Amino acid sequence: MTISEEKLSAFLDGEVSEDEGRAIEAALADDPDLQASLEALMAADALAKRDFAAMAEEPVPLALATAIQNAPDGAPANISTPPRSGWVIAASVAVALAIGGGTGFLLGQNSPTQVAQTGGWLADIADYHAVYARQVRHLVEVPADEADHIQTWLTGTLGADVRIPDLSVHGLTFQGARLLVAAGRPVAQLVYTDADAVVVALCQIGTDTPQKAFAEQTIDAFDMVTWGGTDSNFVVVTDEGRTDLTAIAETAARQV
Protein backbone atom coordinates (compact mmCIF):
# COMPACT_ATOMS: atom_id res chain seq x y z
CA MET A 1 0.00 0.00 0.00
CA THR A 2 1.34 3.42 -0.94
CA ILE A 3 1.03 5.91 1.87
CA SER A 4 0.45 9.47 0.77
CA GLU A 5 2.14 12.21 2.76
CA GLU A 6 -1.25 13.75 3.49
CA LYS A 7 -2.33 10.49 5.09
CA LEU A 8 0.84 10.55 7.12
CA SER A 9 -0.13 13.97 8.44
CA ALA A 10 -3.62 12.71 9.20
CA PHE A 11 -2.05 9.73 10.98
CA LEU A 12 -0.19 12.21 13.16
CA ASP A 13 -3.50 13.81 14.06
CA GLY A 14 -5.23 10.51 14.77
CA GLU A 15 -7.49 11.13 11.80
CA VAL A 16 -7.14 7.81 9.97
CA SER A 17 -9.24 4.69 10.34
CA GLU A 18 -7.96 1.73 12.34
CA ASP A 19 -7.20 -0.17 9.15
CA GLU A 20 -5.33 2.77 7.68
CA GLY A 21 -3.45 3.23 10.92
CA ARG A 22 -2.29 -0.37 10.93
CA ALA A 23 -1.24 -0.13 7.30
CA ILE A 24 0.71 3.05 7.97
CA GLU A 25 2.44 1.55 11.00
CA ALA A 26 3.42 -1.49 8.94
CA ALA A 27 4.72 0.68 6.13
CA LEU A 28 6.69 2.84 8.56
CA ALA A 29 8.41 -0.22 9.97
CA ASP A 30 9.72 -1.16 6.52
CA ASP A 31 10.33 2.21 4.92
CA PRO A 32 13.03 4.49 6.33
CA ASP A 33 12.07 7.26 3.89
CA LEU A 34 8.49 7.20 5.08
CA GLN A 35 9.74 7.21 8.65
CA ALA A 36 11.89 10.25 7.89
CA SER A 37 8.89 11.98 6.35
CA LEU A 38 6.85 11.34 9.48
CA GLU A 39 9.64 12.63 11.68
CA ALA A 40 9.91 15.79 9.60
CA LEU A 41 6.17 16.37 9.95
CA MET A 42 6.37 15.75 13.70
CA ALA A 43 9.23 18.21 14.02
CA ALA A 44 7.30 20.80 12.02
CA ASP A 45 4.27 20.26 14.22
CA ALA A 46 6.36 20.69 17.37
CA LEU A 47 7.78 23.90 15.94
CA ALA A 48 4.29 25.21 15.18
CA LYS A 49 3.08 24.34 18.67
CA ARG A 50 6.05 26.17 20.18
CA ASP A 51 5.47 29.28 18.08
CA PHE A 52 1.74 29.28 18.71
CA ALA A 53 2.37 28.88 22.44
CA ALA A 54 4.74 31.84 22.39
CA MET A 55 2.14 33.90 20.56
CA ALA A 56 -0.47 33.21 23.24
CA GLU A 57 1.95 34.35 25.91
CA GLU A 58 2.36 37.80 24.46
CA PRO A 59 0.87 40.42 26.74
CA VAL A 60 -2.55 41.67 25.74
CA PRO A 61 -2.88 45.40 24.98
CA LEU A 62 -4.62 47.08 27.88
CA ALA A 63 -6.82 49.04 25.49
CA LEU A 64 -8.28 45.81 24.18
CA ALA A 65 -9.11 44.40 27.60
CA THR A 66 -10.51 47.75 28.69
CA ALA A 67 -12.71 48.02 25.61
CA ILE A 68 -14.24 44.66 26.38
CA GLN A 69 -14.63 45.31 30.06
CA ASN A 70 -16.31 48.65 29.36
CA ALA A 71 -18.50 47.42 26.52
CA PRO A 72 -22.13 48.27 27.15
CA ASP A 73 -24.32 45.32 28.02
CA GLY A 74 -26.54 44.31 25.18
CA ALA A 75 -24.34 46.01 22.62
CA PRO A 76 -25.84 46.04 19.15
CA ALA A 77 -25.59 42.60 17.65
CA ASN A 78 -24.90 43.97 14.21
CA ILE A 79 -21.62 45.79 14.43
CA SER A 80 -20.87 48.03 11.54
CA THR A 81 -17.22 47.76 10.75
CA PRO A 82 -15.51 51.06 11.40
CA PRO A 83 -13.75 52.71 8.49
CA ARG A 84 -10.17 51.61 8.10
CA SER A 85 -8.85 54.93 9.33
CA GLY A 86 -10.69 54.29 12.59
CA TRP A 87 -9.13 50.90 12.84
CA VAL A 88 -5.73 52.34 12.26
CA ILE A 89 -6.17 54.93 15.01
CA ALA A 90 -7.42 52.29 17.41
CA ALA A 91 -4.54 50.06 16.46
CA SER A 92 -1.96 52.75 17.02
CA VAL A 93 -3.20 53.26 20.56
CA ALA A 94 -3.16 49.51 21.10
CA VAL A 95 0.38 49.33 19.80
CA ALA A 96 1.40 52.14 22.12
CA LEU A 97 -0.03 50.15 24.96
CA ALA A 98 1.25 46.79 23.91
CA ILE A 99 3.90 45.15 25.94
CA GLY A 100 5.48 42.96 23.36
CA GLY A 101 8.55 40.80 23.24
CA GLY A 102 9.60 41.77 26.72
CA THR A 103 10.30 45.30 25.58
CA GLY A 104 7.72 46.96 27.74
CA PHE A 105 5.57 49.87 26.78
CA LEU A 106 6.33 51.43 23.48
CA LEU A 107 6.31 54.85 25.02
CA GLY A 108 7.32 57.76 22.89
CA GLN A 109 5.41 56.58 19.85
CA ASN A 110 2.16 57.99 21.14
CA SER A 111 1.49 60.32 23.98
CA PRO A 112 0.49 58.28 27.01
CA THR A 113 -2.13 60.90 27.72
CA GLN A 114 -4.20 59.28 24.99
CA VAL A 115 -5.01 56.52 27.39
CA ALA A 116 -6.70 56.18 30.70
CA GLN A 117 -8.37 59.52 30.74
CA THR A 118 -11.32 58.38 32.76
CA GLY A 119 -11.95 56.65 36.01
CA GLY A 120 -8.74 57.68 37.75
CA TRP A 121 -5.60 55.66 37.98
CA LEU A 122 -7.03 52.93 40.20
CA ALA A 123 -9.53 51.81 37.55
CA ASP A 124 -6.62 51.44 35.16
CA ILE A 125 -4.65 49.52 37.76
CA ALA A 126 -7.59 47.13 38.12
CA ASP A 127 -7.64 46.64 34.37
CA TYR A 128 -3.94 45.92 34.33
CA HIS A 129 -4.26 43.47 37.16
CA ALA A 130 -7.00 41.59 35.31
CA VAL A 131 -4.63 41.04 32.43
CA TYR A 132 -1.20 40.67 33.96
CA ALA A 133 -1.97 38.65 37.06
CA ARG A 134 -2.70 35.77 34.67
CA GLN A 135 0.62 36.00 32.91
CA VAL A 136 3.05 33.26 33.74
CA ARG A 137 6.11 33.56 31.56
CA HIS A 138 5.70 37.29 31.08
CA LEU A 139 4.60 38.24 34.55
CA VAL A 140 7.13 41.05 34.72
CA GLU A 141 9.03 43.24 32.34
CA VAL A 142 12.27 43.38 34.30
CA PRO A 143 13.01 40.50 36.69
CA ALA A 144 13.79 40.81 40.38
CA ASP A 145 17.48 40.03 39.95
CA GLU A 146 17.81 43.43 38.28
CA ALA A 147 16.51 45.28 41.32
CA ASP A 148 19.06 48.07 41.08
CA HIS A 149 18.15 48.71 37.47
CA ILE A 150 14.44 48.62 38.32
CA GLN A 151 14.87 51.31 40.96
CA THR A 152 16.97 53.54 38.72
CA TRP A 153 14.75 53.06 35.70
CA LEU A 154 11.43 53.61 37.44
CA THR A 155 12.67 56.46 39.60
CA GLY A 156 13.85 58.23 36.47
CA THR A 157 10.61 57.55 34.63
CA LEU A 158 8.24 58.53 37.43
CA GLY A 159 10.28 61.47 38.66
CA ALA A 160 9.72 60.11 42.16
CA ASP A 161 11.85 57.86 44.32
CA VAL A 162 10.95 54.22 43.69
CA ARG A 163 12.04 51.65 46.25
CA ILE A 164 11.37 47.94 46.41
CA PRO A 165 9.99 46.99 49.81
CA ASP A 166 10.69 43.60 51.34
CA LEU A 167 7.29 41.98 51.90
CA SER A 168 8.57 38.53 52.80
CA VAL A 169 7.06 38.85 56.24
CA HIS A 170 3.72 38.45 54.46
CA GLY A 171 4.97 35.47 52.46
CA LEU A 172 5.44 37.58 49.35
CA THR A 173 8.40 37.24 47.00
CA PHE A 174 9.40 40.09 44.72
CA GLN A 175 9.31 38.91 41.09
CA GLY A 176 10.14 42.07 39.20
CA ALA A 177 8.56 45.18 37.77
CA ARG A 178 6.64 46.70 34.93
CA LEU A 179 6.14 50.23 33.75
CA LEU A 180 2.46 50.98 33.27
CA VAL A 181 0.50 54.03 32.21
CA ALA A 182 -2.55 55.04 34.23
CA ALA A 183 -4.53 58.26 34.04
CA GLY A 184 -2.02 59.35 31.43
CA ARG A 185 0.95 59.10 33.77
CA PRO A 186 3.72 56.55 34.27
CA VAL A 187 3.17 54.03 37.02
CA ALA A 188 5.72 51.72 38.61
CA GLN A 189 4.26 48.28 39.19
CA LEU A 190 6.24 46.05 41.55
CA VAL A 191 5.03 42.49 41.31
CA TYR A 192 5.05 40.00 44.18
CA THR A 193 3.72 36.47 44.40
CA ASP A 194 2.81 34.28 47.33
CA ALA A 195 3.52 30.57 47.73
CA ASP A 196 0.55 29.78 45.51
CA ALA A 197 1.80 32.14 42.77
CA VAL A 198 -1.05 34.55 43.47
CA VAL A 199 -0.01 38.04 42.42
CA VAL A 200 0.05 41.02 44.73
CA ALA A 201 1.14 44.22 43.01
CA LEU A 202 2.41 47.44 44.53
CA CYS A 203 1.87 50.37 42.21
CA GLN A 204 3.24 53.89 42.55
CA ILE A 205 2.33 57.05 40.67
CA GLY A 206 3.96 60.45 41.13
CA THR A 207 1.70 63.24 42.35
CA ASP A 208 1.78 66.73 43.83
CA THR A 209 -1.21 65.92 46.00
CA PRO A 210 -0.50 62.68 47.80
CA GLN A 211 -3.30 60.91 49.62
CA LYS A 212 -3.24 61.48 53.36
CA ALA A 213 -4.44 58.23 54.94
CA PHE A 214 -4.79 54.54 54.13
CA ALA A 215 -8.00 53.60 52.36
CA GLU A 216 -9.48 50.30 51.31
CA GLN A 217 -11.62 49.80 48.26
CA THR A 218 -12.62 47.22 45.71
CA ILE A 219 -12.68 47.80 41.98
CA ASP A 220 -13.82 45.08 39.60
CA ALA A 221 -13.44 42.45 42.32
CA PHE A 222 -9.87 43.49 43.02
CA ASP A 223 -9.10 44.49 46.59
CA MET A 224 -6.97 47.59 46.96
CA VAL A 225 -5.39 49.56 49.76
CA THR A 226 -4.17 53.04 48.87
CA TRP A 227 -2.03 55.59 50.64
CA GLY A 228 0.16 58.56 49.90
CA GLY A 229 3.85 59.25 50.36
CA THR A 230 6.01 62.32 49.91
CA ASP A 231 5.54 62.78 46.20
CA SER A 232 3.60 59.69 45.21
CA ASN A 233 0.39 57.76 45.69
CA PHE A 234 0.56 54.02 46.23
CA VAL A 235 -1.79 51.08 45.95
CA VAL A 236 -1.43 47.41 46.73
CA VAL A 237 -3.81 45.26 44.72
CA THR A 238 -4.71 41.60 44.57
CA ASP A 239 -7.64 39.53 43.44
CA GLU A 240 -7.71 36.88 46.08
CA GLY A 241 -9.46 38.63 48.89
CA ARG A 242 -6.49 38.54 51.26
CA THR A 243 -7.33 39.64 54.77
CA ASP A 244 -3.88 41.12 55.33
CA LEU A 245 -3.81 43.61 52.49
CA THR A 246 -3.80 46.60 54.82
CA ALA A 247 -0.95 45.06 56.80
CA ILE A 248 0.94 44.55 53.54
CA ALA A 249 0.31 48.18 52.65
CA GLU A 250 1.58 49.33 56.04
CA THR A 251 4.72 47.22 55.69
CA ALA A 252 5.31 48.65 52.24
CA ALA A 253 4.61 52.21 53.39
CA ARG A 254 7.34 51.98 56.01
CA GLN A 255 9.91 51.12 53.34
CA VAL A 256 9.02 53.29 50.35
Place this chain on the structure above:
Amino acid sequence: MSTELKRDLITLLPRLRRFARSLTRSVPEADDLVQDTCLRAIGRADQWDRSQPLDRWAFRIMRNLWISEVRKRAVRLGQGHVPAEDSDELRTTETGEAMVALGEVQSHIAALPSDLCSVLLAVSVEGYSYAEAADLFDIPIGTVMSRIHRARKTLAAQMSDPKDGAHDH
Protein backbone atom coordinates in the same frame (compact mmCIF):
# COMPACT_ATOMS: atom_id res chain seq x y z
CA MET B 1 -24.45 37.19 32.64
CA SER B 2 -22.70 39.97 30.76
CA THR B 3 -20.16 40.55 33.51
CA GLU B 4 -19.35 36.86 33.59
CA LEU B 5 -19.12 36.74 29.81
CA LYS B 6 -16.81 39.75 29.71
CA ARG B 7 -14.57 38.24 32.36
CA ASP B 8 -14.38 34.95 30.47
CA LEU B 9 -13.71 36.72 27.18
CA ILE B 10 -10.89 38.72 28.76
CA THR B 11 -9.42 35.48 30.04
CA LEU B 12 -9.61 34.13 26.51
CA LEU B 13 -7.94 37.17 24.95
CA PRO B 14 -4.52 35.61 24.37
CA ARG B 15 -6.08 32.72 22.46
CA LEU B 16 -8.53 34.95 20.64
CA ARG B 17 -5.68 37.21 19.53
CA ARG B 18 -3.72 34.20 18.35
CA PHE B 19 -6.64 32.88 16.31
CA ALA B 20 -7.26 36.35 14.92
CA ARG B 21 -3.64 36.65 13.89
CA SER B 22 -3.80 33.31 12.15
CA LEU B 23 -6.74 34.68 10.14
CA THR B 24 -5.61 38.25 9.47
CA ARG B 25 -1.80 37.78 9.47
CA SER B 26 -1.56 41.28 10.92
CA VAL B 27 -1.35 42.30 14.57
CA PRO B 28 -3.39 45.54 14.37
CA GLU B 29 -6.10 43.92 12.29
CA ALA B 30 -6.13 40.95 14.63
CA ASP B 31 -6.80 43.17 17.63
CA ASP B 32 -9.58 44.97 15.77
CA LEU B 33 -11.07 41.61 14.91
CA VAL B 34 -10.80 40.40 18.50
CA GLN B 35 -12.53 43.51 19.76
CA ASP B 36 -15.33 43.19 17.23
CA THR B 37 -15.69 39.52 18.09
CA CYS B 38 -16.01 40.22 21.79
CA LEU B 39 -18.49 43.05 21.24
CA ARG B 40 -20.53 40.80 19.01
CA ALA B 41 -20.46 38.05 21.65
CA ILE B 42 -21.50 40.49 24.39
CA GLY B 43 -24.26 41.81 22.17
CA ARG B 44 -25.50 38.28 21.68
CA ALA B 45 -24.96 37.10 25.23
CA ASP B 46 -28.46 35.65 25.24
CA GLN B 47 -27.35 33.23 22.54
CA TRP B 48 -24.42 31.96 24.57
CA ASP B 49 -25.03 28.30 25.35
CA ARG B 50 -23.06 27.83 28.51
CA SER B 51 -23.05 24.07 28.05
CA GLN B 52 -20.74 24.68 25.09
CA PRO B 53 -17.16 25.96 25.35
CA LEU B 54 -17.02 29.73 25.07
CA ASP B 55 -13.82 29.58 23.04
CA ARG B 56 -15.45 27.62 20.24
CA TRP B 57 -18.40 30.00 20.12
CA ALA B 58 -16.04 32.97 20.02
CA PHE B 59 -13.85 31.38 17.33
CA ARG B 60 -16.91 30.82 15.17
CA ILE B 61 -18.07 34.42 15.62
CA MET B 62 -14.57 35.59 14.77
CA ARG B 63 -14.24 33.45 11.70
CA ASN B 64 -17.61 34.64 10.42
CA LEU B 65 -16.75 38.29 11.07
CA TRP B 66 -13.46 37.89 9.26
CA ILE B 67 -15.00 36.22 6.25
CA SER B 68 -17.56 39.00 6.12
CA GLU B 69 -14.78 41.60 6.26
CA VAL B 70 -12.81 39.83 3.56
CA ARG B 71 -15.83 39.78 1.29
CA LYS B 72 -16.52 43.46 1.88
CA ARG B 73 -12.96 44.31 0.97
CA ALA B 74 -13.11 42.16 -2.12
CA VAL B 75 -16.16 44.12 -3.26
CA ARG B 76 -14.46 47.44 -2.46
CA LEU B 77 -11.42 46.35 -4.44
CA GLY B 78 -13.60 45.59 -7.42
CA GLN B 79 -13.22 41.85 -7.28
CA GLY B 80 -16.97 41.49 -7.02
CA HIS B 81 -18.57 38.98 -4.72
CA VAL B 82 -16.02 36.19 -4.64
CA PRO B 83 -15.80 33.26 -2.29
CA ALA B 84 -13.82 34.45 0.70
CA GLU B 85 -11.32 31.66 0.36
CA ASP B 86 -10.50 32.89 -3.14
CA SER B 87 -10.09 36.51 -2.16
CA ASP B 88 -6.75 38.21 -2.54
CA GLU B 89 -7.16 39.35 1.06
CA LEU B 90 -6.29 35.91 2.30
CA ARG B 91 -3.15 35.83 0.23
CA THR B 92 -1.77 39.32 0.53
CA THR B 93 0.55 38.89 3.47
CA GLU B 94 1.82 35.41 2.98
CA THR B 95 5.28 36.43 4.06
CA GLY B 96 3.98 37.64 7.40
CA GLU B 97 5.85 40.90 6.95
CA ALA B 98 3.17 42.90 8.71
CA MET B 99 3.62 40.85 11.84
CA VAL B 100 7.37 40.94 11.79
CA ALA B 101 7.41 44.67 11.20
CA LEU B 102 5.47 45.22 14.38
CA GLY B 103 8.10 43.55 16.46
CA GLU B 104 5.84 40.82 17.72
CA VAL B 105 6.88 37.22 17.89
CA GLN B 106 8.97 36.52 14.84
CA SER B 107 8.15 32.97 14.16
CA HIS B 108 8.16 30.32 11.54
CA ILE B 109 4.39 30.32 11.49
CA ALA B 110 4.43 33.98 10.48
CA ALA B 111 5.36 32.79 7.02
CA LEU B 112 2.29 30.62 6.64
CA PRO B 113 -0.63 32.00 4.64
CA SER B 114 -3.88 32.48 6.49
CA ASP B 115 -5.68 29.46 5.11
CA LEU B 116 -2.92 27.12 6.25
CA CYS B 117 -2.08 28.84 9.52
CA SER B 118 -5.61 29.06 10.88
CA VAL B 119 -6.45 25.44 10.14
CA LEU B 120 -3.18 24.22 11.61
CA LEU B 121 -3.83 26.25 14.76
CA ALA B 122 -7.35 24.91 15.12
CA VAL B 123 -6.36 21.27 14.75
CA SER B 124 -2.86 21.05 16.11
CA VAL B 125 -3.20 23.45 19.03
CA GLU B 126 -6.86 24.13 19.75
CA GLY B 127 -7.81 20.47 19.52
CA TYR B 128 -10.37 20.56 16.72
CA SER B 129 -10.94 17.30 14.88
CA TYR B 130 -10.78 17.48 11.11
CA ALA B 131 -14.59 17.35 10.99
CA GLU B 132 -14.89 20.16 13.53
CA ALA B 133 -12.35 22.25 11.66
CA ALA B 134 -14.20 21.60 8.41
CA ASP B 135 -17.36 22.88 10.07
CA LEU B 136 -15.63 25.94 11.55
CA PHE B 137 -13.96 26.98 8.30
CA ASP B 138 -16.78 25.77 6.07
CA ILE B 139 -14.51 23.64 3.92
CA PRO B 140 -14.46 19.91 3.09
CA ILE B 141 -12.62 17.55 5.44
CA GLY B 142 -10.25 16.68 2.62
CA THR B 143 -9.29 20.34 2.37
CA VAL B 144 -8.58 20.42 6.10
CA MET B 145 -6.25 17.46 5.69
CA SER B 146 -4.56 19.01 2.69
CA ARG B 147 -4.04 22.39 4.36
CA ILE B 148 -2.62 20.92 7.53
CA HIS B 149 -0.21 18.86 5.53
CA ARG B 150 0.86 21.82 3.40
CA ALA B 151 1.38 23.88 6.54
CA ARG B 152 3.64 21.24 8.03
CA LYS B 153 5.53 20.75 4.80
CA THR B 154 6.12 24.51 4.59
CA LEU B 155 7.45 24.56 8.13
CA ALA B 156 9.57 21.49 7.52
CA ALA B 157 11.09 23.20 4.48
CA GLN B 158 11.92 26.23 6.61
CA MET B 159 13.60 24.03 9.18
CA SER B 160 15.79 22.40 6.58
CA ASP B 161 16.58 25.80 5.05
CA PRO B 162 16.20 28.55 7.68
CA LYS B 163 16.73 31.29 5.07
CA ASP B 164 13.64 30.16 3.27
CA GLY B 165 11.09 31.55 5.65
CA ALA B 166 10.65 33.49 8.83
CA HIS B 167 13.23 34.46 11.37
CA ASP B 168 14.06 32.50 14.43
CA HIS B 169 13.34 33.82 17.91
